[in-house]
Amino acid sequence: MKKRPTVGEILQAKGVSRRGFLKYCATTASILALPPSMIPRIAEAIENARRTSVIWLSFQECTGCTESLTRSASPTVEGLIFDAISLDYHHTLQAAAGEQAEAARHAAMQENDGNYLVLVDGSIPLGNPGFSTIAGISNVDMLKETVAGAAAVVAIGSCAAFGGIPGADPNPTGAVSVMDLVTDKPVINVPGCPPIPMVMTAVLTQFLTFGELPELDALSRPLAFYGQTIHDRCYRRPFYEQGKFAKTFDDEGAKAGWCLYKLGCKGPTTYNACATTKWNNGTSFPIEAGHPCLGCSEPNFWDDGGFYEPLSTGHFDSGEKLAGAAAAGVALGAVAAAAGRRRQAKFMKEG
Amino acid sequence: MDLLEFAKGPALQVAAYILVAGSIWRLVGILLLKEKPDFSEPRQSGGLLAALKVIYTRSFTASPFKRATLYPKMMAYVMHLGLFAVVFLFVPHIMFFEGFLGFEWPGLPNSVIFFLGVAAVVSGIALLVRRITNPVLRLISNFDDYFSWFVTLFPIVTGLLISVRMGFRYETLLAIHILSVALLMIWLPFGKLGHTFLVFVTRGTTGMVFERRGAKT
Amino acid sequence: MTTPQHVPITASPFHGNVRPLLNEVLHALDKLLETREATTIDLASLPFGPGELEHLEALLGTGELSAKLDALGSSSIRETAYPGVWWLEHRNAFDEIVGRYLEITHTPEILSSQDADIIAGRAHLEEQFE
Incomplete structure (x- = not known):
């Protein structure tokens, strides 16, 4: 098999200068989310990649x-x-x-x-x-x-x-x-x-x-x-910490750009780079556009409860069952009390 | 279904059933008991007012015991008020309640909640240390006391861990936190934590009985 | 010579993401003075709300020196009003910004002529004698 050219050779053939190459490596490090201190290592690796x-x-x-x-x-x-x-x-x-x-x-x-x-x-x-x-x-x-x-x-x-x-x-x-x-x-x-x-x-x-x-x-x-959640890198995070939340999509909080947790934002459980890498050439990302994160990079995001339901909400199916539990409590209590009364009466009679 | 889904769904649901059924069971069971017949002449007419009076006065220590109980009393207040604030004034918790109550109330900033949560845990630990080191307290403590202490403190600790991101990932910590709350909900009606809904019932009853007997309350 | 314009640093009017970064720059300057070690901050890796990046750029201002580089698209290398703090912007051939960095250093590395380019250039110059 003919040896494929290295990336370094390809760039050289294109007449790219060393400065251009360094710039290329810097932006590559940025894309790879690697610290800028890794640039020399990247330069070396890219030169030899096939x-x-x-x-x-x-x-x-x-x-x-x-x-x-x-x-x-x-x-x-x-x-x-x-x-x-x-x-x-x-x-x-x-x-x-x-x-x-x-x-x-x-x-x-x-x-x-x-x-x-x-x-x-x-x-x-x-x-x-x-x-x-x-x-x-x-x-x-x-x-x-x-x-x-x-x-x-x-x-x-x-x-x-x-x-x-x-x-x-x-x-x-x-x-x-x-x-x-x-x-x-x-x-x-x-x-x-x-x-x-x-x-x-x-x-x-x-x-x-x-x-x-x-x-x-x-x-x-x-x-x-x-490696990090949307929430951890979100520019609206300071509002979360201050307890400032948008309650609807058109209230004062929404206009002021407050945290969207209450509107169902899945940022805290979603691991992705949207908050920093952003979309459309770094223009913005959903939260910046005013919409809560759907958690689309997480398994089963489609079935994971409502998109507009706050993360801290519990999933209770109905109030009826809870009412049933309350009724059961009343019944159990009545039975317990009746038994208590019987014991009491027996005690009173026998002294 | 992942752990978080299990915690938010079935676990919380079952815990809620047990909490509601258990609490009502115990309340109704006590309220429906026949009053012990008292054949003596009432010294004063014990009524609701007497009950309310004792509910209030027993919130403070009677003066002879003030010095002796100052420390545990203070710790207990810090723990209870901290717990109250953490449960009912942390904004994500308010959202949780709003989820089934349908209304909300103002909360406190996270940093304040964090401080109160730490204060609650520290005072809780201080009270446990006192319980273990004080020979009399240790003698009258049983499994219920220790387990009740654990199920109360554990959710606060897991909640604090979420906010500092320690150990596991957020969703795992959140799941553990919710499960720890479910455990608290399940145990609450049956052990000494029943004082959550019984404390004022018992105190009020004491007030009415004492008033009838003419005791100084 | 124009005096560098200083914009007073107040609390960010936006989301409070600028201030911690300025603090990081301050520490990087200390490190540069003490150990001569340079620091590069990739601005793409930090959370910024709408307008915050522009706010940061305005705060840092423009210093005495700026340069343009033309390699794989244009780049601008500009010293801010704070000596030792450089604002670098790389663009691709389509003039889209592909990287934004703060370099805290005496001279950004990319300004120096590179050995590989010097060798190639020297060879080219030598050819002129033939």
């Missing part, structure tokens, strides 16, 4: 993740790192179709056996293989076949990572996540609905740059982006 083949599989998904990703990939520095990957299969983005597309996938798998990356968006239906197919191949078969020779699998979006909306109750297709099926390869989850574009490219960048898996949390999410 171009990697990537196969993107889309299963039960809405293409929102791809939409999100392309918002990041085209214009920014990550565009450069995309010079360093070879996106060999992505049935939404590629020009080829049908047999030709499948042939491209097989060719990439053979040429890069053991070294390519598989990216998956969408969940996999197990209820019936016919629920979702590509080129007549069921999702589960295509995943297993493609993952066999992969170096690692990246589950993009909450559907691939946790089952997402297709997996929401009552889960009609029997949708499962990538990590439910892939157990013998490293799986990196990049959840979100969709994930932040920068985070997706950064996870790829990190893997391509350092050639190793990033540090992951208990849900296999890279700690660099999913």
Whole structure:
């Protein structure tokens, strides 16, 4: 196999100066959420990173993740790192179709056996293989076949990572996540609905740059982006501490930009980078736009109670059952009192 | 279902049933008891007013005991008032109550609540130390006393841990906190914590009996 | 020479996220003076409410020196009104901001000519003699 060029060589060939390269490394560190002190290490790693083949599989998904990703990939520095990957299969983005597309996938798998990356968006239906197919191949078969020779699998979006909306109750297709099926390869989850574009490219960048898996949390999410809660990094946090909350979407508190906890914000239990990386090229994020966090990067966010219900609310099903409990209490009390009266009467009689 | 969902859902639900049924059981059981017949001539007409008077006067120590009980009394007040503020004046808690009561009330800033919570825990520990080191107190203490102490303090400690983010992740700590509250709710009607709803009933009854007998209250 | 304009530092009118950062800058300046160790603060990693970043920029003001770099898009390197505190902004080829940093240092590293570039440039100069 012909040695693929390193990223350093690619940049050099493009006539990028050392200063430009340093700048590139600084912004890469920023994207990777690494401290600026890591820049020399990144520079060294990037210079020696090799171009990697990537196969993107889309299963039960809405293409929102791809939409999100392309918002990041085209214009920014990550565009450069995309010079360093070879996106060999992505049935939404590629020009080829049908047999030709499948042939491209097989060719990439053979040429890069053991070294390519598989990216998956969408969940996999197990209820019936016919629920979702590509080129007549069921999702589960295509995943297993493609993952066999992969170096690692990246589950993009909450559907691939946790089952997402297709997996929401009552889960009609029997949708499962990538990590439910892939157990013998490293799986990196990049959840979100969709994930932040920068985070997706950064996870790829990190893997391509350092050639190793990033540090992951208990849900296999890279700690660099999913290590802190939205609440911990929220610019409205000082209002939470002061006990200042917006009570409706149009009251004085909402206008003053107070904490949205009372409006159901899931920031405290949601691990993601929205509060600092933000969306649309750093323009803002949901809380900055005045809407509570839905917790879209957490498992089962769709079924996890109401979006507008405060986190501290208990889930009581009805007042009737509680009234029933009260009635039971009255009955028990009456029985206990009757028994007490009998004892009392007996005592009085016998002395 | 994850731990937090379990805590917020079934655990809290069952605990609420037990709390309501148990508390009413004990209250009704006591209130429906037949009064012991008293054949003596009443010295004064014991009524509701007498009950209220004792409920108030017993909130303070009678002067002969003031010095001796100053320390535990103070600690107990700090613990009870701290606990009250933490439970009912912390804004996320108010939201919890609003969830089923449908109305809210003003709360205190988190930093004040944190301070009161720490004060409650410290005084609670001080009272436990006193209970263990004082031979008389130790003699009259049983499992109920220690367990009641534990189920009361544990939710405050877990709540404080959430605010300083110690040990586990937020959602795990929150789940443990809610479960610890569920434990408190389940135990509350049956042990000595029953004084939550019985304290003024018993004190009022004492007041009425004493008034009837002509005692100075 | 224009005197650096000082904007008085008052409590942030916004969400109180600016003040702690200024405190961090203060400590970084101490470190620079004592150990000559530079500090870089990635502004993208910090929570800012609407307008707070602009507020911070106004507070730090403009100092004596500013430079433009043209490599993989433009960059501006500007000393703030507080000597030793530099405001760096990197843009990509599409003129979108891709990174914002505060560097607390004597000279930001990116201003220095790099050995790799010097070697390439020297070779190029040598070619002129042939």
